[in-house]
Amino acid sequence: xxxxxxxxxxxxxxxxxxxxxxxxxxxxxxxxxxxxxxxxxxxxxxxxxxxxxxxxxxxxxxxxxxxxxxxxx
Numbered sequence: 001x002x003x004x005x006x007x008x009x010x011x012x013x014x015x016x017x018x019x020x021x022x023x024x025x026x027x028x029x030x031x032x033x034x035x036x037x038x039x040x041x042x043x044x045x046x047x048x049x050x051x052x053x054x055x056x057x058x059x060x061x062x063x064x065x066x067x068x069x070x071x072x073x
Contacts, residue, residue, distance in 0.1 A: 003033045018056070020065065027053035038065055 007017060019030035022043030027050060030037035039050035039058040050058045059065045 003029055003035070007033070007035075018069075020062075024049055024053075027055070030054075038068075040065060 003017075003019060006012075007014070014034050017033075017035040018038055019026065019033065019035050020038045020040060021027065021029070022040045023045050027037055027039060031053060037053060037055045039045070039047075039053070039055050040062060041047060041058065041060050042062075047058050057065070057068045059068055
C-alpha cells in the first residue's frame with residue numbers, strides 16, 4: 001500500500017517505476033504493485049532468493065545497478 005500511495009502522490013505510472021530493494025519483501029512489494037523490480041545484494045538476500053521473482057536485474061550494489069540501467073539505454 002505504501003508504494004501505491006507514493007506512486008499516486010507522485011503521479012507515477014507503473015511503467016515509470018523501478019522498485020529497488022535488497023529483500024524478498026521488496027520483491028513481493030514490487031510484484032504486488034505491478035512495477036519492475038531490481039534486486040540488490042547488499043542485504044542478506046541471495047541471488048537465488050531473488051530468482052523466482054520477476055526482475056529486470058539482480059546486482060551486487062547500486063553502482064552496478066546504475067551501470068546496468070545505463071547500458072540498457
